[in-house]
Amino acid sequence: MVNVSVxxxxxxxxxxxxxxxxxxYRSRSEAVRDxxxxxxxxxxxxxxxxxxxxxxxxxxxxxxxxxKRLLKRFV
Amino acid sequence: xxxxxxxxxxxxxxGLYFGKAASSIIRLVRFKKTDLFVSEYIKxxxxxxxxxxxxxxxxxxxxxxxxxxxxxxxxxxxxxxxFKDAKILIxxxxxxxxxxxxxxxxxxxxxxxxxxxxKDLLDEKVRNSAHGRILSLAEFNEIMGL
Numbered sequence: 001m002v003n004v005s006v007x008x009x010x011x012x013x014x015x016x017x018x019x020x021x022x023x024x025y026r027s028r029s030e031a032v033r034d035x036x037x038x039x040x041x042x043x044x045x046x047x048x049x050x051x052x053x054x055x056x057x058x059x060x061x062x063x064x065x066x067x068k069r070l071l072k073r074f075v
Numbered sequence: 076x077x078x079x080x081x082x083x084x085x086x087x088x089x090g091l092y093f094g095k096a097a098s099s100i101i102r103l104v105r106f107k108k109t110d111l112f113v114s115e116y117i118k119x120x121x122x123x124x125x126x127x128x129x130x131x132x133x134x135x136x137x138x139x140x141x142x143x144x145x146x147x148x149x150x151x152x153x154x155x156x157x158f159k160d161a162k163i164l165i166x167x168x169x170x171x172x173x174x175x176x177x178x179x180x181x182x183x184x185x186x187x188x189x190x191x192x193x194k195d196l197l198d199e200k201v202r203n204s205a206h207g208r209i210l211s212l213a214e215f216n217e218i219m220g221l
Contacts, residue, residue: 024107034142038105041141044134045101049094051131059085059124060193066123067169070116074153074172 006032079110079145081180083173083191084120086212087113091134092125096212099221100190107143112186114176115149145185152179164204167195174201181208190215 008016016028025031082090082100090097103109118139125132139146152175161171161178170193177189177196189209191197202209210218 037137037141038107041105041134041137044131044137045091045105048092048131048134052092055128057088057124057128059088062124062127063084063120063169066120066127070119070123071168071172073116073149074158 077110078184078187079112079143080215081112081177081186081189082117083189083193083196084117084124085192086190087117087121088124089192091138092130096216097192099216099219100212101138103219103221104138104141104143110143110145112145112147112180113139114147114152114172116172116176118146147176147180152176164201165195167193170195174205177209178205181205188215188218 016031019025019031020028025034080100080103086097086100089095090099090101100111104111122132122135124130125135138144149172153172154175157175157178158171161174162168165171165174173191173193174196177186180186180189187208189196189205190212191209192212195201196209197211215221
């Protein structure tokens with residue numbers, strides 16, 4: 001872990017404190033880490049959609065191909 | 076804990092790689108509005124397809140690492156007898172683990188709905204066996220007002 005100091009506006013601090021009061025996060029650090037994780041997801045998600053926009057994939061055909069091996073775990 | 080939702084491979088694939096209607100579910104998860112329950116089998120099926128088609132994998136790894144996405148081990152819902160019974164109801168063998176997973180999650184009150192695009196799982200008999208809690212994406216979006 002790397003300690004990073006960030007300047008937040010009062011309204012952002014209020015929001016962070018409200019989140020902590022809700023009990024969803026144990027610390028401000030945990031809340032900020034989760035926010036960054038979700039923002040990273042959003043970024044990768046947009047990139048993935050952009051990369052696949054011209055692709056045509058028949059998901060059911062693909063599922064049939066890969067499931068043959070995966071189903072062996074239930075024998 | 077409020078029950079979350081479950082989603083099939085086809086819904087997650089569509090939402091994560093093509094956006095469109097299934098992105099509503101991804102957005103609910105991304106903004107922590109619900110917990111998502113996925114079996115190891117569904118996760119591995121999705122991963123195997125993405126590897127086969129050379130699709131970007133980072134989006135998957137981050138999605139599955141979110142703290143409101145729960146990966147349920149296959150051994151926790153695998154039951155030889157229940158799988159055998161399910162095979163009578165479900166035509167396609169690859170849907171049997173998905174159906175059994177959804178049933179187990181309903182039983183434990185982990186999920187309120189299981190969303191799928193699979194026509195076998197949306198068959199009336201199958202839905203009735205799950206008390207109408209297996210939904211199509213359009214039905215789910217309508218119920219949620221999305």
